[in-house]
Amino acid sequence: MADIEELINKLAQDTAAVKPAPHPFMLSAKWMLAAAAYLVVSLMLTGTRPDLMSKLSDPWFIAEMAALVGIFFATSLSAALLSFPDMHQMRRAAFAPVVSFALFVLVILLAWQADSPPAPLPRHSFQCTSMISLFSVLPAIWIVMQMRKFASTHYQWAGSIALLFAFSTGAIWLRLNEVNDSITHVIEWHYLPMIAVGLGGMWLGKRALKW
Amino acid sequence: MTDNTDNFAALMKRSINGEQRAYAELLQETSRILRPFLAKRLSLTNEVDDLLQEILISIHKARHTYDGNRPYKPWVFAIAQFRLSDYLRAHYSDQLRQAVEISEVENNLPENVTETTLSYESISGEIQKLPQKQAMILQLMHQEGYTAKEVAEKMGMNESAVKVAAHRAYKILRNKLEK
Numbered sequence: 001m002a003d004i005e006e007l008i009n010k011l012a013q014d015t016a017a018v019k020p021a022p023h024p025f026m027l028s029a030k031w032m033l034a035a036a037a038y039l040v041v042s043l044m045l046t047g048t049r050p051d052l053m054s055k056l057s058d059p060w061f062i063a064e065m066a067a068l069v070g071i072f073f074a075t076s077l078s079a080a081l082l083s084f085p086d087m088h089q090m091r092r093a094a095f096a097p098v099v100s101f102a103l104f105v106l107v108i109l110l111a112w113q114a115d116s117p118p119a120p121l122p123r124h125s126f127q128c129t130s131m132i133s134l135f136s137v138l139p140a141i142w143i144v145m146q147m148r149k150f151a152s153t154h155y156q157w158a159g160s161i162a163l164l165f166a167f168s169t170g171a172i173w174l175r176l177n178e179v180n181d182s183i184t185h186v187i188e189w190h191y192l193p194m195i196a197v198g199l200g201g202m203w204l205g206k207r208a209l210k211w
Numbered sequence: 212m213t214d215n216t217d218n219f220a221a222l223m224k225r226s227i228n229g230e231q232r233a234y235a236e237l238l239q240e241t242s243r244i245l246r247p248f249l250a251k252r253l254s255l256t257n258e259v260d261d262l263l264q265e266i267l268i269s270i271h272k273a274r275h276t277y278d279g280n281r282p283y284k285p286w287v288f289a290i291a292q293f294r295l296s297d298y299l300r301a302h303y304s305d306q307l308r309q310a311v312e313i314s315e316v317e318n319n320l321p322e323n324v325t326e327t328t329l330s331y332e333s334i335s336g337e338i339q340k341l342p343q344k345q346a347m348i349l350q351l352m353h354q355e356g357y358t359a360k361e362v363a364e365k366m367g368m369n370e371s372a373v374k375v376a377a378h379r380a381y382k383i384l385r386n387k388l389e390k
Contacts, residue, residue: 003264004242004263007268008235008238009235012235015226015229021276084276085273089285150275151272153290153293211272
């Protein structure tokens with residue numbers, strides 16, 4: 001008991017005014033803006049796919065992009081909430097990625113069924129996963145560094161969501177950059193790797209977000 | 212001070228602004244509400260005290276993640292639960308590390324557990340003939356009652372090396388005694 005009193009006195013003496021962390025909605029908005037700016041600059045440098053205008057009239061492409069943007073929003077919000085020990089007391093909102101991923105899977109499955117006759121597979125394969133991963137490195141480092149400023153009590157989950165946020169940025173970039181209509185290829189090399197990314201994020205979270 | 216959540220939130224707001232007295236009061240009240248929570252989950256008083264200290268330090272580190280505009284207790288209990296889980300995880304994994312696989316020792320277990328004829332003293336002559344390190348390990352473990360981990364610390368070895376050496380010593384002794 002005496003030790004506790006001593007510790008309390010020491011902590012109280014050490015304390016100084018601290019700036020409270022921003023609201024998670026503000027954090028999420030900041031992270032999304034930063035990722036969006038990175039995406040726009042990257043698209044300006046690498047160029048958009050030449051058939052983008054015609055693809056924007058393809059309902060399945062629009063649905064896929066909307067679902068992907070949904071993941072981008074949901075993971076950003078969830079990552080911001082998970083940065084707080086109590087998830088800012090918005091536990092349900094922290095589960096937003098579950099809904100967005102479910103919608104995404106549904107859209108992708110429907111788009112896959114609608115792909116008849118199937119669009120020809122491109123020649124390349126794993127290169128897409130590599131490109132998305134490379135593109136996602138910067139946003140991933142950035143968001144993990146940002147999250148380290150807070151105090152997550154769900155560090156594995158937080159790490160996973162953070163990497164999925166970064167990877168979704170990369171996935172949006174590649175869909176807007178690469179001329180490719182094969183949904184089979186997209187599922188196999190753009191989206192299925194998200195599972196590995198999520199698992200890798202758990203590993204990373206344990207190492208980088210533990211405090 | 213009552214358990215009123217508003218009071219905690221108000222104290223935290225003042226603490227965030229650097230008021231040391233408010234912060235000390237907040238931490239005292241926090242430890243008062245956390246102690247029974249921990250005591251219910253841990254059996255030893257010193258464990259409760261150790262963990263309570265860790266939690267208070269964690270609260271101090273994470274105080275910028277609380278803005279005073281939402282209930283205080285869910286925030287503080289989230290941190291407490293997090294540290295408690297960490298503590299229990301470390302505690303149990305340490306116990307697992309110290310546990311010896313039954314297959315490692317089954318050959319050394321006396322067949323008749325109710326009638327032990329072998330003791331350290333009865334075979335101490337044979338033990339003294341073992342290499343010095345192995346003899347020392349057996350003496351510490353079986354005569355003086357140290358665990359493998361404690362023997363490792365005493366002899367500046369690692370724990371698995373101690374277990375391996377002990378296992379080899381048992382083998383030698385078994386062969387000798389069977390003859």
